[in-house]
Amino acid sequence: MADILELPQAGTHPIAVQRGEHAHRIVLSSPPANALSVAMMDALMAALAEAAADRDCRVVVIAASGKLFSAGHDLKEITAHRGDPDRGRAFFETTMRRCAELMQAIVRHPRPVIAEIAGLATAAGCQLVASCDLAIASEEAAFCTPGVNIGLFCSTPMVALSRNLSNKHAMEMLLTGETIDARTARDFGLVNRVVPPEYLGTVVGKYVRTIASKSAATVKIGKEAFYRQAEMGLADAYDYAASVMVENMLARDAEEGIGAFLGKRKPEWTHE
Known part of the structure; x- marks a missing residue:
């Protein structure tokens, strides 16, 4: 740099x-x-x-x-x-x-x-x-x-x-x-x-x-969720985190990452 x-x-x-x-x-x-x-x-x-x-x-x-x-x-x-x-x-x-x-x-x-x-x-x-x-x-x-x-x-x-x-x-x-x-x-x-x-x-x-080296989209989702759930009660935190996981699973990088893991290959991130 x-x-x-x-x-x-x-x-x-x-x-x-x-x-x-x-x-x-x-x-x-x-x-x-x-x-x-x-x-x-x-x-x-x-x-x-x-x-x-x-x-x-x-x-x-x-x-x-x-x-x-x-x-x-x-x-x-x-x-x-x-x-x-x-x-x-x-x-x-x-x-x-x-x-x-x-x-x-x-x-x-x-x-x-x-x-x-x-x-x-x-x-x-x-x-x-x-x-x-x-x-x-x-x-x-x-x-x-x-x-x-x-x-x-x-x-x-x-x-x-x-x-x-x-x-x-x-x-x-x-x-x-x-x-x-x-x-x-x-x-x-x-x-x-x-x-x-x-x-x-x-x-x-x-x-x-x-x-x-990670998916930028995944890191962004995770950072935001970490701080938001930390301010919630336990039940609300789990409800919120579950909804985040669902949306994350539908993201292109999650599909690619899981597919790469199952296929034993390196993922190619689109950061989406």
Whole structure:
């Protein structure tokens, strides 16, 4: 994925997009903090929309340049608006709503989204990791939700954490604000794999190739169904999942895949 294009955006928080075979790699490129300013979130939303519109894109990777994955919201930007006539209320609402839209765009994205974490992910940066479908971390990565330390409980990161971690583990991070290492994050369920830093890109690349080799239509159906059923009661979830299975069975790729399995041959996906 060597072709790097900077997306046009306002402000001084550029991202870069590397387009490779069946993948878009979105890189937060505003070190040292890679803060999720409004401009940064707008750029991420644009990059995600572009990946969704690209029929050749099968997987999205979100990574970062520098030592920090992301320090979360831009506190300097937030503080600058405390002098507004409304003490910043309108800007704070815009920031939080845009962040919520970004996290939901990742969950609702038609392609699997993988977080590639080489450094520290804090607050909304940790929320970004938790919102991705998969997360691969370097042994040097670390995670925290430190809002409680500065009088600002990490309530929006809590939404993503509580849907990935056990309640006890999520509350431990939220109440203490302490930093956990990558292996603890794996034990908590925040990341899938922890690898030596020199192998991070290689391992993420393997996940990309593995997922990209599947039927894109099937993966899209499965990702959407996973998150929708998770919000339902047991009986409703089974009713919904059964209906999804029926529609999936009628898809061309399911017919091809089952036929290939029975015929002991490699399937030829149409991605339909």
